[in-house]
Amino acid sequence: MFSGISANVLMLGLVSFLTDVSSEMIYPLLPLFITGVLGAGPAFLGMIEGIAESTAALLKLVSGIACDRIRGRKGLVLAGYTLSSLSRPLIALAATPLAVLVVRFSDRVGKGIRTSPRDALIADSTAAAMRGKAFGFHRSLDHAGAIVGPLLATALMAWFVSDLRTVFWLAAIPGILAVALIVFKVHDVAHPVSTGSISPVKMAPPRRIRGYLLILLLFTLGNSSDVFLLLRAGQLGVTPARIPLLWTFFHVVKMSSAMPFGTLSDRIGRRGMIVAGWAVYTTAYAGFALAASELHIWLLFAWYGLFYGMTEGAEKAYLTDLAKPEERGNAFGWYNCAVGVGALPASLLFGMIWQKVSPQAAFGFGAGLACLAALCLLAWAPPSPAHKTTAPEP
Template sequence: MFKGITGNVLVLGLVSFFTDVSSEMIYPLLPLFLTGQLGAGPAFLGAIEGVAESTASLLKLLSGIVSDRVRRRKRLVLIGYSISSLMRPLIGSAASPLAVLLIRTGDRVGKGIRTSPRDALIADSVEPSLRGKAYGFHRSMDHAGALVGPLVATFLLAYFVTDLRYLFWLAGIPGLVAVLLIVWKVNETGHTPLPKTGLQLVALPPGRLRRYLLILFLFTLGNSSDAFLLLKAGAVGTPSYRLPLLWAFFHLVKMLSSMPFGALSDRIGRRSVIVAGWCVYAVSYLGFGLARSEWQIWLLFAVYGLFFGLTEGAEKAYLADMAESGQRGSAFGWYNFAVGVGALPASLIFGGIWQYEGNVAPFIFGASLAGVAAAALLLLVKAPAAAGKEIS
C-alpha cells in the first residue's frame, strides 16, 4: 500500500499534517475573533483573505523559479514553514484588525515561499511512475490535518481554554513540530541548479505545459470559494450547529480518496483521472444548484470531496511528468500562480451571479466551465505514453 512513499514524501506529509492542524485550529475561529473581539466588519475580513492569498500566489511563482536556480530546495521549504509557524500564533497578541491583516499576510508569505519548492522536492524524491501516489498521499495528510485541527480546537475550548487568544498561542505547538521535522528528517535530493539568469517572469513554460496551465486557469475561473457551498447548505435549511460536522465530513472524504486516486493515475494515466475529476466537479455543482434539502447537500459534499481526491494528486503529478527535471520548481510556481490568481475572480464572478440571478445560475456556470476545461484537456494536451515519459 505504501510502496513509493519515500522518506521525504512521508516526512513532508507529516509536515503538512501538523501545519494544517495548527492553521485549522485558528482559521475557522478567525471571523469570530475579528468581528467579536476586534470590531472588524465582513468587508475587512474579505480584504484580509484577498491580500493574503494574492501575496501567496505571487510568491509561489517567484519561489518556484528561484528553487530551480539554487542547489538546496530544502532551505526554501524550511524558511517558508518557519515564517508561517512563527507568524500564525501571533494572532493571539493582535490588538487591532490591521495587526491581523499583517500577521495573516506574513503567514501567507511563508506559504508562498514553501509551496512550489516543496512540490518540486516531492517530484525529485520519488520514481516518476509513482508520483500520483506520492502527491495523493501528501494531500491526504494535508486533509487529515484540516480535519483534526478544528476538532482539537473544539476540544480545547470545551474543556481547557476560555479565551481565543490562548488557543491561538497553543496553535503554535504543532507548527513548531512541523519545522523540527524538516530540520531533522527532510533530505536534499541532488538537484542540479540552473544557471542564475533572470527570472523571466513573463515567460510561461512552452508547448503542451503552457496549454495545460491555461486550461487549469480556465477551470479555476469556475471553481469558486467553498464558502458558497456552506452558504447553499444554510439556504436549504441545514442548521448552523451541523455545518462544522458537514465540513469535517467533507475533509474526511478528501483525506480517504486522495491517495487511492493518485495511485490510480499512476496506472491508467493522469489525464484520464483529471478529466474524470472535472466531470465529477461538474455533476456535483449541478447538484448543488438544484439541491433543495439537507440530505442532498450531505450527498453532494461526498461527491464533491471525490473531485479533490481525483484531481489534487494527479494534477501535480501530470505537471511533474511534463516539466523538464531542471525546471520543475518553475513549473510548479506557474501552476500554483495560475490556480491562486484564478481563485479571486472566480469567487467574485460566482458571487455576482448569485446576487443578481439567484443560487442556481452560478453553479451552472461553474459546471459549464468545468466541462469546457475537460474537453480542452482531452483535445489540446497529449498524454504521456507512460508516467514520467514524454511524447515528442
C-alpha cells in the first residue's frame, strides 16, 4: 500500500496531519469566539478570512519562486510551519477582534511561506511514476487531520474544559509536534537551482504550464466555498446538530479516496483523472441544484467528496510532469496562487447569484464553468508524459 512513498513524503504527510489537527481544533470555534466572546459581527469575520487567505495566496507564489533559487527547500518549509504553529494558539490571548486578525494574518503568512516549497519537496522526493500516489497520500493525511481536530475539540469541550481559550492553548501541542518532525525527520533533496532572471516576465509560468493554469483558474471561478453546500444542507432539513456529522462524513470520503485515485492517475494518466474529477464536480453541483431532501444531501456530499480525491493529487502530479526540476517551486507557486486568487471572486459570484436569482442558478453556474473547464483541458492541455520508471528517485 505504501510502496513508493518515501520517508520524506511520509513525514510531510504526518506534519500536515498534526498541523491540521491543531488548526481544526480552533477554526470551527473561531466564528463563535469572534462573534459571541469578542462581540464582532459577521462582516468583520469575513474581513479576517478575506485578508488571511489573500495573503496566503500571494506568499505561496513568492515562496515558490524563492525556493527554486536556493539549494534547500526545508528551511522555508520549517519557517512556515513554525510561524503558524507558534502564532495560531495566541488567539487564546485575544481581547479584541483586531487581535484575532493579527494572529490569523500571521498563521496564513506561515501557510503562504511553506505550501509551495513543501509541494516541490514532495515532488523532489518521489519517482515520476509515483507522484500521483504521493500527493494523494499527503492529501489523505491532511484530510485525516481535518477529521480528528474538530472531534478532539468537541471531546475536550464536552468532558474536560469549558473555556474556548483553553482549547486554543491545547491546540499548540500537535503544532509543536509537527515542527519537531520537520526538524528531525524531514531532509532536503538535491534539486537543480534556477539561475534565471527575477524579472516579472521571467518569473511568469512557462508557456507549457500557462495554459493549464488558466484552465484551472477558469474551473476555480466556478468552485465556490464549501460553506454554501452546508447552507444548502440546512435549507433541505439537515439540522445544526447533524451538520458537524455531515462535515466529518465529507472529510472521511475525501481522506479515503485521495490516495487510491492518486495512484490510479499514475496508471491511466493525470489529465484524464482531472477531467473525470471535474465531471464528478459538475454532476454534484447539478445535484445540489435539484436536491429535495436530506437523503439527497448526504449522497451528494459523498459524491462531491470523490471529486477531491480524484483531483487534488492528480492536479499537483500533472503540474510536476509539466515543470522542469529547476522550476517546480515556481510552478507550484503559480498553481497555489491561481487557486487562491480565484477562490474569492468565485464565492462572491456564487453568493450574488444565490441571493439575486436562486440557489439553483448558483449551482448551475458552478456546474457550467466546471464542464467548460473540463472540455478546455481535453482540447488544449497536453497529456501526461509516459513514465517507465517505478524506482524512487535519489
